[in-house]
Amino acid sequence: MNEKYRSGCPVSLGLDIFGDKWTLLIVRDLMFGGKRHYREMLHSDEHIASNILADRLKMLLEEEIITKTEDPSHMQKVVYSLTEKGIALLPILMQISHWSYKYRPVGEQFVPTTTLSAQDEFSTWDNWMEKLRKVHLVQPNS
Amino acid sequence: MNEKYRSGCPVSLGLDIFGDKWTLLIVRDLMFGGKRHYREMLHSDEHIASNILADRLKMLLEEEIITKTEDPSHMQKVVYSLTEKGIALLPILMQISHWSYKYRPVGEQFVPTTTLSAQDEFSTWDNWMEKLRKVHLVQPNS
DNA sequence: TAAACCGATTGCAAAATGCAAGCACTAGGG
DNA sequence: CCCTAGTGCTTGCATTTTGCAATCGGTTTA
Numbered sequence: 001m002n003e004k005y006r007s008g009c010p011v012s013l014g015l016d017i018f019g020d021k022w023t024l025l026i027v028r029d030l031m032f033g034g035k036r037h038y039r040e041m042l043h044s045d046e047h048i049a050s051n052i053l054a055d056r057l058k059m060l061l062e063e064e065i066i067t068k069t070e071d072p073s074h075m076q077k078v079v080y081s082l083t084e085k086g087i088a089l090l091p092i093l094m095q096i097s098h099w100s101y102k103y104r105p106v107g108e109q110f111v112p113t114t115t116l117s118a119q120d121e122f123s124t125w126d127n128w129m130e131k132l133r134k135v136h137l138v139q140p141n142s
Numbered sequence: 143m144n145e146k147y148r149s150g151c152p153v154s155l156g157l158d159i160f161g162d163k164w165t166l167l168i169v170r171d172l173m174f175g176g177k178r179h180y181r182e183m184l185h186s187d188e189h190i191a192s193n194i195l196a197d198r199l200k201m202l203l204e205e206e207i208i209t210k211t212e213d214p215s216h217m218q219k220v221v222y223s224l225t226e227k228g229i230a231l232l233p234i235l236m237q238i239s240h241w242s243y244k245y246r247p248v249g250e251q252f253v254p255t256t257t258l259s260a261q262d263e264f265s266t267w268d269n270w271m272e273k274l275r276k277v278h279l280v281q282p283n284s
Numbered sequence: 285t286a287a288a289c290c291g292a293t294t295g296c297a298a299a300a301t302g303c304a305a306g307c308a309c310t311a312g313g314g
Numbered sequence: 315c316c317c318t319a320g321t322g323c324t325t326g327c328a329t330t331t332t333g334c335a336a337t338c339g340g341t342t343t344a
C-alpha cells in the first residue's frame with residue numbers, strides 16, 4: 001500500500017481507502033449478501049466490471065480488510081473473508097443505509113419492517129458483528 | 143440529477159451520491175471546519191482541484207444537500223450552507239472517523255481527548271446537529 | 285467429451301481527475 | 315485614480331481510472 005495520504009484528518013484517511021463507488025459495495029456483499037467468491041460479487045445488481053472487482057479485492061487484501069483462502073471444494077476457487085478491521089466497517093454501512101432510507105428511493109425489498117431505538121440499534125449492530133466474526137474469522141477447516 | 147441509479151440497495155444509493163474521494167470532504171469542511179466559501183474549501187489540507195470542487199458543489203446543490211446564497215459583504219461571494227439532508231450525513235462522517243482512529247494513522251491534532259459511551263455519542267451527535275441547524279438552516283439576513 | 289465454471293487479465297474507448305492558467309469582475313488601500 | 319488581492323468559477327490538456335467485452339489456462343460437472 002502506498003504510504004501517502006492526503007491529510008491526517010480521519011474522514012480523509014477513511015476516504016483514501018474506501019472513497020470510491022465500489023469498495024464498500026464489495027464489503028456489503030461480504031457482510032450482508034453472504035457472498036464469498038469473485039463470481040458471486042461480479043453478479044451483484046450493480047454490475048461491477050471484472051477489472052474493477054479484481055483491483056478492489058487486491059486493495060482490500062493489501063489493506064488487510066479482507067483475507068483470502070483456498071476453497072477445499074474447488075482447486076481454483078478462493079474464499080474471501082472479512083477481518084476484524086473489515087467487520088469494523090459495519091457502522092459506516094449502516095449509517096449510509098439509514099441516510100438512504102430517509103433521502104433516497106430505496107427499493108421496497110430493502111425496507112426494514114421495524115424501527116429500532118438508538119440503543120437497540122447499537123446492540124443489533126453488535127450482534128451482527130458477532131455473527132460476522134463467527135463466520136469470517138474462523139480458521140479454514142476448523 | 144440523472145434518475146438512473148445502480149440498484150435499489152441503500153448502500154449503493156448512498157454511494158451513487160457521495161461515493162468518491164471528495165464529496166464527503168466538502169461536507170466535512172462545511173460541517174466541522176466552519177468553511178462556507180469556495181476558496182476556503184479550495185485551501186483545505188487535501189488540495190482539491192478547482193474544477194473538482196466546482197463540480198462537486200454543483201452536484202451537492204442539485205442533490206439539495208447544500209444551498210448557496212449571496213454574501214452581503216461581497217457581490218461575488220457566495221455562502222454555502224448544509225440543508226437538513228446534508229446535516230443528516232453527520233453520523234456517516236462520525237463513523238468513518240471512528241474507524242480511522244482505530245485503523246488509520248490519524249494525525250495527533252485530530253485525536254479526541256475523551257472517549258464517549260455509545261449513548262453519549264448519540265446525544266453528542268444530536269447536539270452537533272442542532273448546532274449545525276442553527277448555523278446552516280437560518281434564513282439569510284435574519 | 286463438451287460445457288460450464290474458476291479468478292483473474294487484457295486491449296481499448298470513454299469518463300473522470302489533476303494541474304495550472306485564465307476570466308470578468310469586486311473590494312480595499314495608497 | 316491605479317494597482318493588487320480576492321471572488322467563484324471555467325478552460326485546455328495530460329494523466330489516470332473506469333467500463334466493456336473478450337480472453338486465458340486451467341478445473342469441475344453432467
